[in-house]
Amino acid sequence: MEQRVIISRNLETELAIAISECEHDRLFVLTDEVTHEQCLPLVNNFFCLKGAKVITIGSTDVHKNLESLAHVWQGLDDGGADRHSCLINLGGGMVTDLGGFAASTFKRGIDFINIPTTLLSMVDASVGGKTGINFNGLKNEVGVFNDSKFVLLDTRFLRTLDDKNLRSGYAEMLKHGLISNEKTWADLLQFDLSNPDYDQLQALVAASVKVKEKVVSRDPNEKGLRKALNYGHTFGHAFESFSLKHHAEGEAPILHGYAVAYGLICELFLSVVKTGFPSEQMRQTVRFIRDNYGSFNISCDDYDELIALMRHDKKNMSGVINFTLLDAIGDVLINQTATDEEIREALDFFREG
Numbered sequence: 337m338e339q340r341v342i343i344s345r346n347l348e349t350e351l352a353i354a355i356s357e358c359e360h361d362r363l364f365v366l367t368d369e370v371t372h373e374q375c376l377p378l379v380n381n382f383f384c385l386k387g388a389k390v391i392t393i394g395s396t397d398v399h400k401n402l403e404s405l406a407h408v409w410q411g412l413d414d415g416g417a418d419r420h421s422c423l424i425n426l427g428g429g430m431v432t433d434l435g436g437f438a439a440s441t442f443k444r445g446i447d448f449i450n451i452p453t454t455l456l457s458m459v460d461a462s463v464g465g466k467t468g469i470n471f472n473g474l475k476n477e478v479g480v481f482n483d484s485k486f487v488l489l490d491t492r493f494l495r496t497l498d499d500k501n502l503r504s505g506y507a508e509m510l511k512h513g514l515i516s517n518e519k520t521w522a523d524l525l526q527f528d529l530s531n532p533d534y535d536q537l538q539a540l541v542a543a544s545v546k547v548k549e550k551v552v553s554r555d556p557n558e559k560g561l562r563k564a565l566n567y568g569h570t571f572g573h574a575f576e577s578f579s580l581k582h583h584a585e586g587e588a589p590i591l592h593g594y595a596v597a598y599g600l601i602c603e604l605f606l607s608v609v610k611t612g613f614p615s616e617q618m619r620q621t622v623r624f625i626r627d628n629y630g631s632f633n634i635s636c637d638d639y640d641e642l643i644a645l646m647r648h649d650k651k652n653m654s655g656v657i658n659f660t661l662l663d664a665i666g667d668v669l670i671n672q673t674a675t676d677e678e679i680r681e682a683l684d685f686f687r688e689g
């Protein structure tokens with residue numbers, strides 16, 4: 337893998353080194369409106385960022401769209417970027433996905449560096465080269481695989497992250513636990529999300545990002561094994577797209593990690609029914625998710641729309657919905673299928689438990 341993931345000890349020094357190893361005739365920093373306020377102050381006076389131009393987009397997934405992408409391209413053009421310029425993405429997964437795509441396409445590609453500021457982007461989104469935007473009501477419908485040159489991971493940014501976004505990122509860590517081994521999974525279920533111990537979390541973050549790096553290094557373009565990282569996402573992305581479309585006025589759509597947590601419930605159910613995953617371990621995981629993530633209000637009248645959304649999953653082939661399932665913790669089965677009836681049963685289980 338071309339990308340270097342660095343668990344930061346001194347962000348200023350590491351960023352200076354990272355920049356020096358990238359093309360960098362002009363420097364740009366991409367933030368969203370929130371990371372501009374909360375995270376930029378932690379790096380703004382770094383000597384290595386002297387003269388860097390800041391581009392800012394709206395925050396959260398409702399802005400992970402063509403309009404924001406065009407705004408970044410425009411900002412790069414207005415700031416005189418050429419193919420030797422460098423973009424530093426300072427934010428959560430929305431910023432690293434969109435900024436990564438903007439950098440990968442601007443003048444056919446400039447170097448970029450990710451500085452993830454949410455738990456989710458630290459353990460998952462900033463690593464592994466999946467970049468893109470939502471389009472046509474579908475998650476990450478347009479994008480490219482392209483690695484940032486560096487990921488600089490500094491958990492000090494988590495100090496300002498709210499409870500819901502902490503839980504959202506933790507769902508991807510739970511996914512990493514389920515696809516890796518029983519010990520990691522069991523440790524994750526012990527963690528108290530209502531009263532997080534940040535030292536313990538830091539150790540869990542380092543272990544979690546290693547799971548992602550290991551899978552990506554063996555299958556960077558998702559030809560096979562990488563589909564393990566999509567566990568929970570066939571249902572999860574359908575829930576997320578559904579919520580982006582139907583969320584009530586004045587109410588935010590569900591966060592990506594919450595959608596993944598709900599997707600894990602459905603895909604654990606399918607794993608028990610179809611591939612013999614132990615039902616007690618499913619029950620323990622489902623209990624943790626229900627206790628920590630609540631639920632998402634859908635009715636059986638929504639099933640057809642959710643299944644229609646699953647028909648757009650990027651793992652699908654020849655119109656057949658593709659699932660990643662488990663027959664045990666750490667034992668991943670890719671390219672699994674389910675009938676519409678089984679999908680409905682999984683949604684019934686999600687609603688009724």
Ligand SMILES: NC(=O)c1ccc[n+]([C@@H]2O[C@H](COP(=O)([O-])OP(=O)(O)OC[C@H]3O[C@@H](n4cnc5c(N)ncnc54)[C@H](O)[C@@H]3O)[C@@H](O)[C@H]2O)c1
Nearest residue numbers: 370395396428429430453454456460461466493496497592
């Ligand atoms: N590329 C991948 O492999 C990959 C993996 C997982 C998820 N994703 C994508 O990542 C996105 C979700 O990422 P996310 O959960 O980081 O959401 P996000 O980027 O929308 O950030 C969540 C919220 O937290 C704010 N924020 C960011 N850092 C903060 C900080 N340090 N303090 C206070 N507030 C802060 C943001 O402004 C935003 O309002 C989704 O679009 C998802 O599809 C991509």
Ligand SMILES: O=C(O)C(=O)C[C@@H](O)[C@H](O)[C@H](O)COP(=O)(O)O
Nearest residue numbers: 460464466475476562565566569650
């Ligand atoms: O890195 C991967 O591979 C993943 O699937 C990680 C997921 O957590 C992430 O949400 C990813 O963006 C989903 O990719 P997609 O190809 O299903 O859009």
Ligand SMILES: [Zn+2]
Nearest residue numbers: 508569592596
């Ligand atoms: Zn995800």
